[in-house]
Amino acid sequence: MPYPFETTSPRQAELNLFKTKLPHITASIQELFRAMSVSYRSIEQKDIFGKYGGLRRDNGFETALNLMWVAMLNDQIIQTDADVLTFISKLRVLCLKWYQFGNSLDSCLFFGYFFYLFYNQSKFIVRDQIRDLKMLIDNDNTVTQDNAIQALLKPTHSTSWYQSELGIGDKLTSIFISNVDLVKVELPLPGYQITFQHSLQYDLRAPNFINREHIEVPFKKDGKVIISCPSCAQRCRGKLFTHLEMTCPKCSQTWVQTI
Numbered sequence: 001m002p003y004p005f006e007t008t009s010p011r012q013a014e015l016n017l018f019k020t021k022l023p024h025i026t027a028s029i030q031e032l033f034r035a036m037s038v039s040y041r042s043i044e045q046k047d048i049f050g051k052y053g054g055l056r057r058d059n060g061f062e063t064a065l066n067l068m069w070v071a072m073l074n075d076q077i078i079q080t081d082a083d084v085l086t087f088i089s090k091l092r093v094l095c096l097k098w099y100q101f102g103n104s105l106d107s108c109l110f111f112g113y114f115f116y117l118f119y120n121q122s123k124f125i126v127r128d129q130i131r132d133l134k135m136l137i138d139n140d141n142t143v144t145q146d147n148a149i150q151a152l153l154k155p156t157h158s159t160s161w162y163q164s165e166l167g168i169g170d171k172l173t174s175i176f177i178s179n180v181d182l183v184k185v186e187l188p189l190p191g192y193q194i195t196f197q198h199s200l201q202y203d204l205r206a207p208n209f210i211n212r213e214h215i216e217v218p219f220k221k222d223g224k225v226i227i228s229c230p231s232c233a234q235r236c237r238g239k240l241f242t243h244l245e246m247t248c249p250k251c252s253q254t255w256v257q258t259i
């Protein structure tokens, strides 16, 4: 079964843009992908008890990761005082883009393993790394206003999520996370952490965390359903089906979701 983010076509114009506008990242992401690919092969191997190797920290991965944060700050795609989740999210978008240019799937799978499955461990490693970087790098705490770069690295998901019986989906993309791949959290913010712990079908388009405020539970009554438009928040009424296709009467936005 292919991973949900896997289908892709190489885009030469985007690659040229990436290399020209993000020179530090272009240099660093190659080493990061090499280290992640080696790490993936090492975790695939089981020990004599049939257990996976766990987080491998001795093959240059953490050094490559550290250099990647430096490159991201130097190319000004993130502010020095951004939080851990934002750093990881920006890196995820970059890795997905780099993968779309024809680079290693194994590297993306290690990304999934490290940042989704072992999120609680990885966020502490990242937190320590970026805390040290703030002392060293002066990027004026600004991000690039270059429209082409902002379009290239645009978010891979919306903030309009719906809850269905089987899981949580994005109204504006095909991202859907099964209940078994989610962990409910209350602190520091109520919501769901995406771990892919059951399916291991990492979807690098998905965030690490979905805020509960961004998840709509559909209102169902007497064979009807009321759900809100992801574009203009208009409440839309329809017949209750397991699979819904809705068109907003106010702004004509169409979307699909399951109940």
Ligand SMILES: [Zn+2]
Binding pocket: 229, 230, 231, 232, 233, 234, 248, 249, 250, 251, 252, 253
């Ligand atoms: Zn609308």
